[in-house]
Amino acid sequence: xxxxxxxxxxxxxxxxxxxxxxxxxxxxxxxxxxxxxxxxxxxxxxxxxxxxxxxxxxxxxxxxxxxxxxxxxxxxxxxxxxxxxxxxxxxxxxxxxxxxxxxxxxxxxxxxxxxxxxxxxxxxxxxxxxxxxxxxxxxxxxxxxxxxxxxxxxxxxxxxxxxxxxxxxxxxxxxxxxxxxxxxxxxxxxxxxxxxxxxxxxxxxxxxxxxxxxxxxxxxxxxxxxxxxxxxxxxxxxxxxxxxxxxxxxxxxxxxxxxxxxxxxxxxxxxxxxxxxxxxxxxxxxxxxxxxxxxxxxxxxxxxxxxxxxxxxxxxxxxxxxxxxxxxxxxxxxxxxxxxxxxxxxxxxxxxxxxxxxxxxxxxxxxxxxxxxxxxxxxxxxxxxxxxxxxxx
Amino acid sequence: xxxxxxxxxxxxxxxxxxxxxxxxxxxxxxxxxxxxxxxxxxxxxxxxxxxxxxxxxxxxxxxxxxxxxxxxxxxxxxxxxxxxxxxxxxxxxxxxxxxxxxxxxxxxxxxxxxxxxxxxxxxxxxxxxxxxxxxxxxxxxxxxxxxxxxxxxxxxxxxxxxxxxxxxxxxxxxxxxxxxxxxxxxxxxxxxxxxxxxxxxxxxxxxxxxxxxxxxxxxxxxxxxxxxxx
Numbered sequence: 001x002x003x004x005x006x007x008x009x010x011x012x013x014x015x016x017x018x019x020x021x022x023x024x025x026x027x028x029x030x031x032x033x034x035x036x037x038x039x040x041x042x043x044x045x046x047x048x049x050x051x052x053x054x055x056x057x058x059x060x061x062x063x064x065x066x067x068x069x070x071x072x073x074x075x076x077x078x079x080x081x082x083x084x085x086x087x088x089x090x091x092x093x094x095x096x097x098x099x100x101x102x103x104x105x106x107x108x109x110x111x112x113x114x115x116x117x118x119x120x121x122x123x124x125x126x127x128x129x130x131x132x133x134x135x136x137x138x139x140x141x142x143x144x145x146x147x148x149x150x151x152x153x154x155x156x157x158x159x160x161x162x163x164x165x166x167x168x169x170x171x172x173x174x175x176x177x178x179x180x181x182x183x184x185x186x187x188x189x190x191x192x193x194x195x196x197x198x199x200x201x202x203x204x205x206x207x208x209x210x211x212x213x214x215x216x217x218x219x220x221x222x223x224x225x226x227x228x229x230x231x232x233x234x235x236x237x238x239x240x241x242x243x244x245x246x247x248x249x250x251x252x253x254x255x256x257x258x259x260x261x262x263x264x265x266x267x268x269x270x271x272x273x274x275x276x277x278x279x280x281x282x283x284x285x286x287x288x289x290x291x292x293x294x295x296x297x298x299x300x301x302x303x304x305x306x307x308x309x310x311x312x313x314x315x316x317x318x319x320x321x322x323x324x325x326x327x328x329x330x331x332x333x334x335x336x337x338x339x340x341x342x343x344x345x346x347x348x349x350x351x352x353x354x355x356x357x358x359x360x361x362x363x364x365x366x367x368x369x370x371x372x373x374x375x376x377x378x379x380x381x382x383x384x385x386x387x388x389x390x391x392x393x
Numbered sequence: 394x395x396x397x398x399x400x401x402x403x404x405x406x407x408x409x410x411x412x413x414x415x416x417x418x419x420x421x422x423x424x425x426x427x428x429x430x431x432x433x434x435x436x437x438x439x440x441x442x443x444x445x446x447x448x449x450x451x452x453x454x455x456x457x458x459x460x461x462x463x464x465x466x467x468x469x470x471x472x473x474x475x476x477x478x479x480x481x482x483x484x485x486x487x488x489x490x491x492x493x494x495x496x497x498x499x500x501x502x503x504x505x506x507x508x509x510x511x512x513x514x515x516x517x518x519x520x521x522x523x524x525x526x527x528x529x530x531x532x533x534x535x536x537x538x539x540x541x542x543x544x545x546x547x548x549x550x551x552x553x554x555x556x557x558x559x560x561x562x563x564x565x566x567x568x569x570x571x572x573x574x575x576x577x578x579x580x581x582x583x584x585x586x587x588x589x590x591x592x593x594x595x596x597x598x599x600x601x602x603x604x605x606x607x608x609x610x611x612x613x614x615x616x617x618x619x620x621x622x623x
Contacts, residue, residue: 003506003513007495014494014537342490345451346553347479348507349472356507 004352008359018332019364022325026368027375029318033311034376035383040307042383044300047073050186051296053123056096056273056289058086058263058280064290065299070103071262072292074111074187078104081259082287084196088256093279095272096265102199103261107157110145111191114199120181122266125188129153130179136249137198137241140179144189151177156240157192159202173202174240200258201241201249208238208249265289329361399463401425401561401593402448408456409447418443419618420457425609430587430594432604435613441597444613445563448595449482450474462560479508483554485583487566489546491538491553498534501525501552511557524552528582544575551582562587564596568603580606 012019050072059067060080069076081104090098099122102114113119117132120140130153133140139157146152159173175194183189200206209231223230238245251258267273280289333340340353348356404423410416418440425431433441446452447459450466451474459467462481469477478484491500499506501521505513525531528548530541538546547567554562562583568576580603587594596607604610 003508007492007506010499011494338490339492342486342492343503343507345446345449345478345486345490346484346504346507347475349475352507 001355004355005359005363008356008363011360012363018328022328022364023368023371025321026325026365027371029314029321030369030372031375033314033318034372035379036307036310036314038376038379039383040303042380044303047296047300048293051292054264054292056265056267056277057292058082058090058098058265058287058289059261061286061288064288064295067262067288067290068292068295071101071264072187074103074113074191078261080286081261082263083256084258084260085256086260086287087263090263090265090276093276094268095276096267099264099266100196100260101262101264102196102259104259105199105202106160107192108149108160110142111187112139112159112199112202113191113193114196114202115193116196118266119193119264122264123184123186123188125184126182127179128182130177132179133193133195133198134178135241136195136201136246137173137175138178138194139175139198140181140193141177142181142189142191142193143183145192146177146180151180153177153180171204171237171239173198196260197251198241200251203259205253205258206249206251208241208245211248329357333357399427400460401427401429401431401462401595403460404457405459406457407447407454407459409443409452409454416440416443418447420444420616421618423611423616425593425595428587428591428593430584430606430608431596432607432610433595433597433613434599434601434604434610437599439613440617441613442565445565445595445597448561449478449484449563451478476508479504479511480557481559481561483557483559483562485547485550485554485562485564485567487569489550489570491546491549493537493539496535496537497525497530497541497549498522500538500549501556503553504556517556520558521552521556524555528552544571544578547571547575547579548582551579555586558590558592560590560592562592562594562596564594564598566597566599568598568600576600576603 051068054072057067057071059071060082062080066076067079070079081102084100087098087100090096097118099116099118100114101119103111104114105112119125120127120132127140128143130140141151141157145157149157151157155177156174157177159175161172175192175198181188181193194202197206221229222232238248241249265273265276267276277289277291280287340348343353343356344350402423402425404420407418407420407423409418416438433444435441443452447454448461448466450461450469453474454467457467458465461477464477464481466474466477492503495503498521501524502513502517505511505517511517522531522534525534528551530545530548530552533541533545538549541549547570551567554564564583567583568579571579583594583596584606586592594607598604
């Protein structure tokens with residue numbers, strides 16, 4: 001039998017390209033459905049972990065999925081905003097600690113998360129170097145942002161305009177990096193954290209400029225009516241908050257109406273969470289309280305359905321490939337009829353010749369199966385890392 | 394039982410026909426003594442190769458008796474015929490019938506690899522190397538067959554046929570595809586082996602220039618008494 005396997009091996013090695021193509025085709029047919037199963041399961045697990053750690057989320061009425069993706073995974077377009085007064089409302093009910101989120105702006109693709117220090121505690125984020133943001137304008141960056149842009153404490157990040165044509169609106173704000181987070185293997189690794197007030201400054205709701213009462217600003221003043229001063233475009237407006245100009249920064253308008261994209265209510269206990277959910281359900285204004293785990297479950301149910309279709313399609317492709325492989329082997333046997341006759345002439349029995357053909361098929365199938373198993377194992381082993389990289393990118 | 398002293402071939406009223414055509418073979422009698430070197434001549438399609446296949450046990454006679462090296466090949470099962478062929482008969486073909494995907498050495502060792510009756514041992518490997526040396530291809534043992542000349546290929550085929558020291562060599566136009574130099578060389582290798590080992594040689598050939606080197610020449614058209622020929 002060793003001799004037969006040796007001959008089969010020599011045949012496959014001699015026709016290496018044909019053998020490699022067969023092995024590749026069978027490997028892919030086995031590997032792809034397995035990989036999809038593994039990746040979908042791991043994606044569900046990854047998304048599920050983040051959602052499970054955020055059982056409640058408050059936002060403006062609209063798409064719960066958009067709200068969840070924006071608030072938990074720091075992706076998708078910003079949902080409609082809700083007023084900051086909602087934070088006070090949650091706090092007054094004494095059922096949960098509200099963590100404000102304003103996830104609207106970006107810096108070179110990384111989300112700028114306007115929030116409070118409570119967010120770090122809630123997500124279990126640790127500072128790897130530097131410190132937390134303490135005053136207006138400071139930023140703490142995620143580990144991936146620091147690694148990808150080679151940033152360290154003391155460097156700066158710049159907010160990106162929302163649109164290339166936004167020349168009259170949001171000015172880029174230069175923010176010093178005061179801290180870098182330890183890797184958390186979540187969306188937080190690729191985010192930039194600022195105080196929610198800094199996010200409002202980026203939006204233009206707060207700003208700082210030269211003291212218009214100072215003599216050097218006289219040329220910029222158009223009109224003075226008591227405390228109200230109207231200045232022209234020559235007035236110097238600051239795009240970086242420094243110690244020297246920090247005091248000049250101020251906000252206009254009603255504090256309670258400043259925008260947030262979401263609030264994470266950290267309920268005191270399960271009962272408080274239920275009561276809070278009930279109260280929001282009873283409200284008929286533009287605010288909603290959603291359960292991110294439920295939203296993600298619905299999303300995953302859709303993905304699982306799609307997976308079933310994809311796996312079914314791949315199974316059909318697999319069967320077609322198997323038929324083609326069988327055809328290749330049959331044609332190969334036909335082309336080798338003269339060889340088989342020779343082997344029979346010099347003493348090869350029918351059983352031995354059949355074993356020779358079977359050994360070749362067996363070798364191709366075993367090698368393909370082993371490769372598919374190896375690739376599936378690698379997917380299982382490294383798939384999580386890839387998914388995490390995809391989630392944070 | 395078969396042995397070197399037994400006649401190579403004894404056929405008595407041997408009959409055979411293919412299902413697919415009108416060819417018939419009808420040998421009233423044929424006897425080839427041990428150690429004989431016989432050339433079988435005749436026009437294409439007259440049944441020379443069929444006779445070789447009957448002697449080798451590849452085909453089974455439909456009537457009559459055929460004893461080869463003392464064994465009734467017609468009565469053998471497929472497995473017995475295969476083992477008989479493997480151990481007692483060396484086959485050489487006009488188109489060499491070597492396997493492209495094997496090296497020279499692996500082609501010589503092929504009879505051992507395709508059968509379970511004989512185990513590949515170091516002595517068989519040594520025998521293969523010695524044969525390669527005799528055939529003048531010792532320096533090409535690891536080469537693929539595709540990189541050999543026609544003459545070298547037929548020498549590989551002869552070495553394969555001689556590997557297990559068969560008492561009977563069957564050669565089907567072994568020099569048909571060779572130039573005059575190689576024709577003589579290959580035939581010498583076969584005849585030398587037969588002479589040294591006391592083996593028999595039955596060769597089908599169309600080459601009249603080689604006939605005087607055989608101990609007997611059989612004209613197949615006079616042997617085959619069938620009325621129709623292919």
